[in-house]
Structures are given as C-alpha cells and as structure tokens.
Amino acid sequence: MVERIPKIIVPAEEKKPSFRFSWRIFYLILIIMAILFLIYGLFFSSFFKVKNIDLKGANLVDGDQLKKVITYALNEEDNIFLYRSADISAKIKENFPLVSEVNIQKGLPDTIRVIIIERQPVIVWQTADKKYLVDKEGYAYLEADANNAKDLPVIIDSANLPVVLSKKVASKNFLDFIKEIIEKFTPRSNLKIKELRIRDTTFDLDVLTTDGFIVLFDTTRSAETELDDLRRVMNHLNGAKPKEYIDLRVEGWAYYK
Incomplete structure (x- = not known):
C-alpha cells in the first residue's frame, strides 16, 4: 500500500509597502510654495500698496488737488505693479486742462513719482468777449487775463465760435x-x-x-x-x-x- 504524502503549500510572505522619500517631490512642493508666497507678496500684500505720491512740475496747477485726483484714480488699483499709468494720466488731463504731458514712474516699494509738464501759451484766442491761452499744439486751456497774456499775439475769431477748454482751436x-x-x-x-x-x-x-x-x-x-x-x-x-x-x-x- 502506497502512502500518500499530502502536499504542503506555504503561502508566500506578503511584501509590506515601503515608503521612499522623494527629494524631487519635496523640491517641487517648495518651489510651488515659494511661487505662491511671491505672488501674494507682490500683488496682494500691503507692502507694495502705493502710499506716497511724489509730484513734480506743478507750478500753476494746484498740487494738493492734483494729488487728490491721483489718489482717486488709484482707488481702482493701488498696487505698485498693477496700477495703470494711462488711466491716471487720463484722469489728470481730464481734470486739469493746463497739463500737457504726464510721466509716471515707480519707486519701490510704495511710491509713485508723477511728473507733469504744464502748457505754455503761444497766442491768445479771442472770440466774442472772451480770450483764451492757446499752446503750441493749438489747445485752448485757460482764460487769458492781463497777467498771463502779456506780450502774446491775439488772434480774433470774427465768427465768434465758442471755445471749449482742453479742445483744439487751431492746427x-x-x-x-x-x-x-x-x-x-x-x-x-x-x-x-x-x-x-x-x-x-x-x-x-x-x-x-x-x-x-x-x-x-x-x-x-x-x-x-x-x-x-x-x-x-x-x-x-x-x-x-x-x-x-x-x-x-x-x-x-x-x-x-
């Protein structure tokens, strides 16, 4: 009689998952965090919020009123990197016809320098009983009087057409x-x-x-x-x-x- 020997199967030992530290992932996380921190610091923190306005070139223009207009224009975006110079320049020219050119410079971290050039008269434009100063580009920008129109040539508009300040009257x-x-x-x-x-x-x-x-x-x-x-x-x-x-x-x- 042949004796059967039962086959004994020993289950293979399961391999336990092992954790391997990845320096690549670690550095990637650090880089992402640094970028997020940089974005927040540059665009959302108060550190780069415009707090000072350095105004140059305002002689006839009221400097205090000009700063108020600039501050109002900055209310929409006061970050030193995000504000729009064109919008501020347009607001200044809209409110101050005497201003011919505007140049805006950034001063980190929280200052902008606004340099304006005021118009200089070359003629006096007379229509009806009113007189206006006109600059070299042909813009009427201020009513003329005995003080600011001295020695300037006068052009008389016989048609007496009305004049709108900051608009062109001549080429x-x-x-x-x-x-x-x-x-x-x-x-x-x-x-x-x-x-x-x-x-x-x-x-x-x-x-x-x-x-x-x-x-x-x-x-x-x-x-x-x-x-x-x-x-x-x-x-x-x-x-x-x-x-x-x-x-x-x-x-x-x-x-x-």
Whole structure:
C-alpha cells in the first residue's frame, strides 16, 4: 500500500509597502510654495500698496488737488505693479486742462513719482468777449487775463465760435504760419500789424495794418512765398498804399484795391 504524502503549500510572505522619500517631490512642493508666497507678496500684500505720491512740475496747477485726483484714480488699483499709468494720466488731463504731458514712474516699494509738464501759451484766442491761452499744439486751456497774456499775439475769431477748454482751436501748421507772419511781416513789407483775424476757418488770415488796409493770406500755402509776393506788391506801389486790401491767396497772383 502506497502512502500518500499530502502536499504542503506555504503561502508566500506578503511584501509590506515601503515608503521612499522623494527629494524631487519635496523640491517641487517648495518651489510651488515659494511661487505662491511671491505672488501674494507682490500683488496682494500691503507692502507694495502705493502710499506716497511724489509730484513734480506743478507750478500753476494746484498740487494738493492734483494729488487728490491721483489718489482717486488709484482707488481702482493701488498696487505698485498693477496700477495703470494711462488711466491716471487720463484722469489728470481730464481734470486739469493746463497739463500737457504726464510721466509716471515707480519707486519701490510704495511710491509713485508723477511728473507733469504744464502748457505754455503761444497766442491768445479771442472770440466774442472772451480770450483764451492757446499752446503750441493749438489747445485752448485757460482764460487769458492781463497777467498771463502779456506780450502774446491775439488772434480774433470774427465768427465768434465758442471755445471749449482742453479742445483744439487751431492746427499746429496754422500756428507755425502765424509765427512766421509775425516775425517777417514788417521786415519784408515795411508795414506794421494792428490785428490778426480769421473768418469762418483758419485757412484764411486777415492782417489789418496800421495803415488801415488788410492783407489777406492763405494759411495752407507757404508763408515765405506769400510774404515775397507782398514785398513785390509794395515795391510795385512805390510808396503808395492800397485803400482796402492786398489779396495774396491765389498762387501766382496778387490783387489790391
């Protein structure tokens, strides 16, 4: 008789999971935490909140009122990295027509420097019974008076059109034309200017002389050319003076009466 020997199966020993420390994961977590901390510090903490306004260039503009406007503009975003310079600049120009240019600089951690350039007048624009200072770009920005308009040439708008402050009343080309006429009119013609007038547009300029007649210019043409035409007309008249006008507006021709 054969005796059966039972087969004994010994179960394999289960391997217990082991924890292995990963320096790569550790450094990744540190980097993420550092980035989050940096973002919070730069954009959400009060450390980089604008607290000081350094204002430069305000001579005629009220500095205290200007700072209030800047502070109001910063209420929407006062973080030194996030505020919009264009918005602040627009608010300043909207409230202060006297300001021509605005430059804003960051000063870490909590200061902004606002540098303004105030407009400088080149002419006085008269319409009806009001007078306005106009800068070199043609913007009317302030009512003129005996103090701020001294020695400035006056352009009289015969159409008496209303003027809105901080809006253009004339082009830069027109103002350059006026400047050249004022500088060269008397040396070229031996005539003196009494008044400068425009009618419906700035394309035509009427120069009233102290002799009582008017010289008509086309401001879209060369002032140099028209002044040369005026000189030739005066030489042709040989000391005589027109009773009413000299019209130089048509190229190649000059009319007088």
